[in-house]
Structure formats: C-alpha cells, structure tokens
Amino acid sequence: MSSLSKLISNLPNGTSNGTSYDTSDGTSKKRPVRIAGASGGFSDRQRAISSLAKLDVDATVGDWLSECTMTLHGAQKVENEKLRLEGKLLEEPAGLFDPTFLENLAPALPEIAGKGIKVAVNAGACDTQLLAKIVAEEVARQNLDLRVAYVEGDEVTHTVLRLIKEGNKFLSLMTGENLEDWGYTPIFAQCYLGGAGIAEALNNGADIVVCGRVADAAPSVGVGMWWHGWDREKDFDQIAGSLICGHLIECAAYVCGGYFSGFKRLMQGCHNLGFPIASLYGDGSCTIEKEPNTGGEVSIGTVASQLLYEIQGPLYFGSDVTACLEGVVMTEEGKDLVRVTGIKGLPPPTTTKVGMTAFGGYQAEFHIYICSIDLEAKAEWIERQIRYSAGEAVKELSCFKFSLNGYCPDNPRNQDVATCDLRVFVQTKNKKLVDKSTLDVPGFNRWCMDNGLQGCPGWTLGNDQRLSEGKVYYEYYVSLIPQSEVQHRVTLPWLEDMTIDILPPNCMKEYPRDQPSYETKEPVDLKMYGPTTRGPLGWVVGCRSGDKASDANVGFYVRNDDEWDWLRSLLSTDKIKLMLDEEYKGGKIERFEIPGIRAVHFLLRDHLDRGFNSTSTYDTLGKNVGEYLRAKWVDIPNGFLARGRF
Structure with a gap:
C-alpha cells in the first residue's frame, strides 16, 4: 500500500478492510471477505444488488460486459465521434455504458451506505467516467455519503494502431493468423485489465468502483487483494484463488443452477434462482453459497459446471496472476455450501487479451x-x-x-x-x-x-x-497486447480527480499461445463395466460449453469415481471428433483433465463461425455445443444408469 493509501484509509471516513479473528493456533487473521455476485450480464435479473445488500456481505461485484457489448459500444463510440467531427451529431448521445446498471444499483444505495458494503463492477463499458459521474449524482440525490472511483485504461485503440505501424503482427488467439491477413481494419480496441486498480481504489477509501473492461473475475480479485492485503509480486496462490473465486461468481446464478445439466431436479424453484455469495479466505480458498429462500442449488455439480465455463485450458490467465486449474478440489460442506481449494498460482503473463472491432x-x-x-x-x-x-x-x-x-x-x-x-x-x-x-x-x-x-x-x-x-x-478479432503498453489508472474524484497509475507487476512470465494438451494416462478397458445400453451421453454426463470469439470450450463431468475412469477413457480427442460429426470443421482440439471434479475439458479451436456479432449460426455464444454433444449416443454401462439420469 502506498503512503498516500495508508493516509487516506486511516481518515475518519476511510474504510476498514476486514476485522481479525483468533485461530486455533493462536494467530490472528482476517476473517474471509464475503463477496456477492450480482450480475453476469445485461440479461440478468435487476433485483440482484438490492436483494444481496440485505444480506451479510462485505462487497458486491458484477460483470455487465461481453465481446458482444464491447463490439457494439466500441463501434458506436467511433460512429459518434465521426458524426461529431462532421457536425452531424444533433444531440448528445446516450452514454455508452450498461443501460441497466443504475436501475439495478440505485434502490440498493441506502443499504450499501448503511452497512459499508463495497461495490466493484465493469458496467462502465466505453463511458466509464460518465457512468461514475452519474452514479455519484444519484448518491448525492439520495443524500448519502459514498465515494465513487473509476478505473480506466482499457481502451487502447490508438496504442494498437501505433503498434501495427511499428510492425506488431497481433497474432489471432484463435487461428494464429496475422492481423494483416484478417481482411478487416480495426476501428476500436479494448483490452482486459486486472483487479489491482480496484484494490487501489478501495485502499484509498472508495465505496463504489466503476470500471470499463476489467476481466469478468477482476472485481473479486481486487476485493480480495484489498481485504487481505496480498502482495501481487509474490502471493500468487492466494491471488489465483481469488481469480477462480471471481470466475465462479462472475456469471451470477450460473453457479446456483443456471445452465446446469441437472436442471430438471431444480424445476420447483426455477422461477427465481438464487444469486451466489463467496467467502474468500486469506489463503485463496473460498466457499460458495446462495442467497436464502431462493430456487436452484449450490452443489459440486453446479460449481464444477461453472468452473468449466469459458476456460481455455489448464491455465487460467489474468492480468494479476495465472491460475492452475488441474489441482482444484471441491467439497460439499453442507446444504448449498461448497468449498473450493487446490488452486495454485503462477506469475501473470507479460500480455493481456485485447479485442479489436472492425466494420x-x-x-x-x-x-x-x-x-x-x-x-x-x-x-x-x-x-x-x-x-x-x-x-x-x-x-x-x-x-x-x-x-x-x-x-x-x-x-x-x-x-x-x-x-x-x-x-x-x-x-x-x-x-x-x-x-x-x-x-x-x-x-x-x-x-x-x-x-x-x-x-x-x-x-x-x-x-x-x-x-x-x-x-x-x-x-471481432482477439489477440494479445503487452501489459507494459496499457495505461491502467484509477481516478478518485473526491480528491480533486487525483489519478493513480497502476503499473504492471514486476514479476511476469511469457507463456506460449497453446496450452498443454494430452490424452488420458492409462485408460481403462471399457468392457470392464459390463453390459451397456446405447443412449445419449447426457444420461449420465454433465457438460458446459461457451465461447471465446471463434473458439468453443466444452467440459464434461460425472458424479461418481468409477464414472470418472470411464469418462476419461471414453472421451479422447478422436472420440470428440467423431461425436461432432458434421460439426467438426478440421480445427485443432486441445484436451486436459481436472481429476478433483471428475472432468475432461476440450478446447475446439476456431470451431464457431467468428463471434456473436457476425456469426451465421444459431449458436452465437457456443452455449449449445455441449448440449449437442450430450445428445450423441454412446454405450453406457447399465450400472451407471441404475443410479439415475442427470
């Protein structure tokens, strides 16, 4: 923490970052920070922040951005500027931030102020400063004492255009092609920031932190770094744990039963699934629960399903840290309570993801x-x-x-x-x-x-x-940009718009584009399971899939240990190609395993038709790739079927 941060956090109106408790070994540690996941996008329920503010939480985080919204907001910003220069902008356009955010936040502000709940969100999109100003005006209108900070630096259009002129090839993360072979000219570029700026804003007394394109999990990372005081140069295991904690709650009710393969047993309360609350501990482990008296569930199945969503391989990259997923372990500690441990951290990459929009x-x-x-x-x-x-x-x-x-x-x-x-x-x-x-x-x-x-x-x-x-x-084109080229910064309006630059970590590492990929070690003989019945894979196997531009990820998981040996032996890369049938376009497929949740994961390179805004297919977000594969017929051991279907 900078000397200025320490000074401000000790002011009368400053913010305490957690209380201490005595552990069984006599040491004193901060209690876990309780983080509520209030939004996974503009199509989420608007009640979330208000409902969660009534509970025992320390912070609320939310994700309102996607490749779709980044593209549309960015293109509109370029069009507005063009009209402004041509003198054709007849009236000031609406702010290019999430239009539902203030409606979600405003009713909860009295509870947030009264309980000292922190808020960190990426709803700023392409007008972060404007949204922060509007939030501050709403706070003032309600006569509340809340400090609103904002985080910028994600818009990198001019930097990307300069680097292109300097010869940077900007290789596609999906295809490996050079940007110059894409066939389109970038008009807007936005990169993914980490959580360090959010942590700095909270350290300096912010109550609400409005961000542009920070990564989906970055608000939880920032809250964890602030609360526990982690050192971003060495506390990689802890920060990696917060990154995965953030990934689990970033899509709100997904982790509480949304998109869950076992959805049929959740029908009774499906009209109102609960939103998640994570308790993030000082060692980076976390527990996931859901708001009480709501539908859905938190189980190893729902949490594993969300873990598998939109990952790319055994390494999960963030601007602050790299998380290793292969050792994750999940334990049900009670009804609607799952503990997540085993995440290991590595230094963050020297680069961060950048998305480029073109007409x-x-x-x-x-x-x-x-x-x-x-x-x-x-x-x-x-x-x-x-x-x-x-x-x-x-x-x-x-x-x-x-x-x-x-x-x-x-x-x-x-x-x-x-x-x-x-x-x-x-x-x-x-x-x-x-x-x-x-x-x-x-x-x-x-x-x-x-x-x-x-x-x-x-x-x-x-x-x-x-x-x-x-x-x-x-x-939309996805590549990487050096973190050293990103001007990550925090603005504190209540301190005469003081700006703090967030420099990249000193300890970073270069990683190859392709992650480790392997077939299963010592596969079992499938005949050992006895008589089988021909039927859909989804009778006994859960699945989750998603998109990252034109890549699709697909993760399969089962409920029992003997089913795990069967699953990992059945689902080879060649088997997936056969199951894809006419959907297999010849692209590279990468495979890895997560034994702790009995899961096999595949990354289907360049499988989708481009991205959400340009695709010619119905499955605009890759969410049905997994459901399609669950419908494919395989030989299922009768003993598995006797336990009941998903």
Whole structure:
C-alpha cells in the first residue's frame, strides 16, 4: 500500500478492510471477505444488488460486459465521434455504458451506505467516467455519503494502431493468423485489465468502483487483494484463488443452477434462482453459497459446471496472476455450501487479451417454413430457386448460407412439431450489389419472395420480414497486447480527480499461445463395466460449453469415481471428433483433465463461425455445443444408469 493509501484509509471516513479473528493456533487473521455476485450480464435479473445488500456481505461485484457489448459500444463510440467531427451529431448521445446498471444499483444505495458494503463492477463499458459521474449524482440525490472511483485504461485503440505501424503482427488467439491477413481494419480496441486498480481504489477509501473492461473475475480479485492485503509480486496462490473465486461468481446464478445439466431436479424453484455469495479466505480458498429462500442449488455439480465455463485450458490467465486449474478440489460442506481449494498460482503473463472491432458489412436473413416428409429435397428445391434469382449478385456475397433447422418426427402429434425452418442467411461488405441488387427491401428479400408460387409443397412465408432488411454487423478479432503498453489508472474524484497509475507487476512470465494438451494416462478397458445400453451421453454426463470469439470450450463431468475412469477413457480427442460429426470443421482440439471434479475439458479451436456479432449460426455464444454433444449416443454401462439420469 502506498503512503498516500495508508493516509487516506486511516481518515475518519476511510474504510476498514476486514476485522481479525483468533485461530486455533493462536494467530490472528482476517476473517474471509464475503463477496456477492450480482450480475453476469445485461440479461440478468435487476433485483440482484438490492436483494444481496440485505444480506451479510462485505462487497458486491458484477460483470455487465461481453465481446458482444464491447463490439457494439466500441463501434458506436467511433460512429459518434465521426458524426461529431462532421457536425452531424444533433444531440448528445446516450452514454455508452450498461443501460441497466443504475436501475439495478440505485434502490440498493441506502443499504450499501448503511452497512459499508463495497461495490466493484465493469458496467462502465466505453463511458466509464460518465457512468461514475452519474452514479455519484444519484448518491448525492439520495443524500448519502459514498465515494465513487473509476478505473480506466482499457481502451487502447490508438496504442494498437501505433503498434501495427511499428510492425506488431497481433497474432489471432484463435487461428494464429496475422492481423494483416484478417481482411478487416480495426476501428476500436479494448483490452482486459486486472483487479489491482480496484484494490487501489478501495485502499484509498472508495465505496463504489466503476470500471470499463476489467476481466469478468477482476472485481473479486481486487476485493480480495484489498481485504487481505496480498502482495501481487509474490502471493500468487492466494491471488489465483481469488481469480477462480471471481470466475465462479462472475456469471451470477450460473453457479446456483443456471445452465446446469441437472436442471430438471431444480424445476420447483426455477422461477427465481438464487444469486451466489463467496467467502474468500486469506489463503485463496473460498466457499460458495446462495442467497436464502431462493430456487436452484449450490452443489459440486453446479460449481464444477461453472468452473468449466469459458476456460481455455489448464491455465487460467489474468492480468494479476495465472491460475492452475488441474489441482482444484471441491467439497460439499453442507446444504448449498461448497468449498473450493487446490488452486495454485503462477506469475501473470507479460500480455493481456485485447479485442479489436472492425466494420464487417451488412447481413440479412429470410425464413421459409416447410413441413412433413422429404424435407431435404424440399430445402434443395428452394435453394436452387433462390440462387437462380440472385444471379450475379452471388459473387459479391461473403456468406450465402441455407440451413434446414428442425425435423419432422415419425407420426407427428401436431403440425407445429412437423414444421421446420429453412433459414437463408447472407453477408456482404457492400449493401448495394450488381445489377441494382441490394440488401434493402426489395432486394435480397425479392430473391426469396420470387419463388413462392414456384415453391415446393407447403412453401410458407414467415410473417415478419424485418430481418430481410440488411443491417450493419461487426467483426471481432482477439489477440494479445503487452501489459507494459496499457495505461491502467484509477481516478478518485473526491480528491480533486487525483489519478493513480497502476503499473504492471514486476514479476511476469511469457507463456506460449497453446496450452498443454494430452490424452488420458492409462485408460481403462471399457468392457470392464459390463453390459451397456446405447443412449445419449447426457444420461449420465454433465457438460458446459461457451465461447471465446471463434473458439468453443466444452467440459464434461460425472458424479461418481468409477464414472470418472470411464469418462476419461471414453472421451479422447478422436472420440470428440467423431461425436461432432458434421460439426467438426478440421480445427485443432486441445484436451486436459481436472481429476478433483471428475472432468475432461476440450478446447475446439476456431470451431464457431467468428463471434456473436457476425456469426451465421444459431449458436452465437457456443452455449449449445455441449448440449449437442450430450445428445450423441454412446454405450453406457447399465450400472451407471441404475443410479439415475442427470
């Protein structure tokens, strides 16, 4: 802690970072800090901060950003600046921060002030300073005494453009390609900051810390560093534990049953899943529980499921530390109470992740409904006709995709379940095409509409044509930027806008792009499990998947030790390729294991069609990759089935 930090934290209005308690060995240690996870994104419940503020918590953290929101906010910021320079900005645009945050926070402010609860969030997006100002105004309107700080430095557009001119190749984390081979020009760049700035703000008396693009888990890291006083140059195990603690609660109710493979047993309370509370100890271990009198559960299953979400390999990188996941252990200590231990830390990487946004072009889609038998033949009939109507314009399309979605079951029980969606999807860099073709209406819309009366049996037009109008889309590129190039800083407005620079750690390490990948050691003979039944893998195996740009991660887990030996022996890289079937595009697959939670993890490189804002598929976030694989049939030992299905 700097001398200035010590001075301010000792002022009458300063903040105590934890009380001490006597342990059985006679030593004095700080009690664990209780951190509530209030948001995993803009689509989360708005009640969270208010509900959690009524409980016994020391801090509330929340994540409101994603690659989707970073792209859209960044592109809009560039567009606003362009209009401003051209004199076409007729009125000041709305702030480019999460529009739901203040609505979530404001009702809870009296409780936050009364209990001394700290708040650290990344809701600032691309207008962090403005959001901090608006929060401070709301605090003043309610006549409360709360200090609002903000953390910046995540916007690195000018730095990235300079480094490109200096010859930096900015290799893609997904494909390994050079940025110059991407085919698009970056217009905005935002990097991921760690938790050290949040810790510094709290050390200097902040009550609410508003951030831009700090990593999802960084608020918990910052709270842990502040509360326990960890040294970021050497306390790697402790900080790594806080990083994983933050990862577990960053998506709010995910860890309490959201997206859980065993969701069917949670139906009774599914209308109101609880939000999580983590107790983060001085050694970096933590416990996870949920708010009382709510639905869902906290179990090894739900916590393991969230651990597996959006990880990339055995190493979990943050700007403050690198966490090793392979040794994690989870123990159920009571109802809705799971302890997480075994996380080991390594020095942080010399780089941090950076996402670049570029204008991609325009896209549109058209939907035709077909029904009954001969669906593939009907879809082919329609595709041939539409391609004919498009003519020479096809040459200017970067994507022209027909996908038949759904199937008609045998002897269907009603007409709706027998009906399928034929989706026609197009993308192009130019909205105006050859021969006066266009993605305006009529245009692409007309190519599809032309064929209605020449259509296959049952050709039915979707009754909402708005999607067939071309709209702007953006491409997203993920790479690494040196931490030394990032101007991480904290501003304390109540001290005449004093700014504190957060320098990178002195002890950093270079890591290769590809993480360790391996097949299982000493696989067992699957015949040893006796008679089997052919059925979906998901009958006995849970799974969780997610995205990082075009990479998809998939983690599988089981409930019992003998099932673990079976799972790790069954799920080889070659087996996953077979299970992916037509979804396997030939990309690299990386594999590792986490024995402590009986899990096998795979990273499917460049598996998704780009990212959320530009993908041509339904699974925009990779969340259904795992569910698709759980539906694949394998030989399941009858003894496992006798225990009951997920």
